[in-house]
Each structure stands twice: as C-alpha cells, then as structure tokens.
Amino acid sequence: MEDSYRTKGLRKRLVEELMEMGINNETVLNAVGDVPRHFFLDTAFLKFAYTNKAFPIGAGQTISHPYTVAVQSTLLEVERGDKVLEVGTGSGYQTAILCAMGIKVYSVERQRSLFLKTKKLLSKLKYDAYLTYGDGYKGISGYGPYKGIIVTCGAPEVPKSLLNQLEINGKMVIPIDKEEGVQEMTRITKIADNQYKEERFGKFRFVPMLPNRAMG
Secondary structure, X not given: OOOOHHHHHHHHHHHHHHHHOOOOOHHHHHHHHHOOHHHHOOHHHHHHOXXXXXXXXXXXXXXXXXXXXXXXXXXOOOOOOOEEEEEOOOOOHHHHHHHHOOOEEEEEEOOHHHHHHHHHHHHHOOOOOXXXXXXXXXXXXXXXXXXXXXXXXXXXXXXXXXXXXEEEEEEEEEEEEEEOOEEEEEEEEEEEOOEEEEEEEEEEOOOEOOOOOOOO
16 A cells, blocks of 8 residues: 555645645644545545545445534543544544544444454554454443544434544534434533533434444
8 A cells, every 4th residue: 555745735724725625624624634544445536535425345334424523522522642433433434534533443343344444454554553343333332431422323313322432522524314314423521420511513424333233
C-alpha cells in the first residue's frame, strides 16, 4: 500500500472541504489529514476515496462519509488519552481516526468477516486499538467505563447496556432511527447515574444496527 503525494494532496483538499462544511475541531481535522482513507476501501472505489461519499465495504456495511466521521468524532468531545468504545468497527476508518486523535479505542464488530479483515489491516497500519468480535448491544463492559461511546450504525433505541458503560460526564454519540433509512444524530451526556442530557444534531443515514441476539 502506498500513500503518495497525490493522495496526501487529496486529503488536504478533503480537510479544506470539511472546514467549509463547518468542521472546526483541529484535532479531528488533523486526523482526517493523517489517515489514508484509500487504505480502507475496496480497489474499485480507490479513485473516489477522498470524495465526501460512503461506499460499500462488504457484509452489507459501508464506510461512512468523511463528514459523518468528522461530526461524530467532534461531538464526542474527547481528548488525547481518553478511553472510547466504538460500536461497529466496520472498515476501521473511524477507528483509525480516533487512534490518530490519541484516543484509546475499544471497538466491537458484529460481522466476523469484517472483524477479521479490519483487525489485520489496522495491525498492519500500526493503529493500536483493541478489537473484538461480538454483539454491539452488549459493548465491551470489561474495559469500561468509557469517556465516550460512538455508535456507527442506526439504532432503533439507545441500548441501556451501553449507557451503563458510560462514565459520569461521558458522552455517547449515536444515530437514532427517525424514519425509514434516516437517523437523527444524538449526543447523550451522562450527568449522574440514571440521569442524562440529550442533544440532537440533524439527520444522517447509516446502515441499521443488527438486532440484539445470540452470536451466530
């Protein structure tokens, strides 16, 4: 895999586009500028890697728009060294962005084929994240509580098991189903045990969160 002057230049243009769209968190922008998105795409989409579009990655999943990744990463309001749970590893691009921000990432993926592929890729690229194959509704309780939780798929509701893994004053960023195929980006801040503040940040489109069931 090669990260050429051309792809670095395309990332710089992508960062400029995100700034024009209202992203102003320098840590997030620097991470987008550092992480080679084309490494996380199938070869058929390489020439479109730095456009603000989502693409299929197999197993019925997609890699999110760079804008969506930047929005979720910004809304987490985390700092270097903070611990974040990611629900839905997918291609690993969002994972890599968080790692580039200096975050300690714990990520769970439901699709075994994606888990195996992405674990190998992130290791090769030296992004140090803890990845596991499991049920996203259950999170990874053994490493909690977390300063932030990011859900990268459309959820019909907020899983209580994930709220329980959020530390006090921590934030969960989760797209909640609003209508068919459309979610509302929601940030939930844990004020105290069983006390939460909700904020909403507009409509987005995600693949659905898989039903809460026993692993196959």
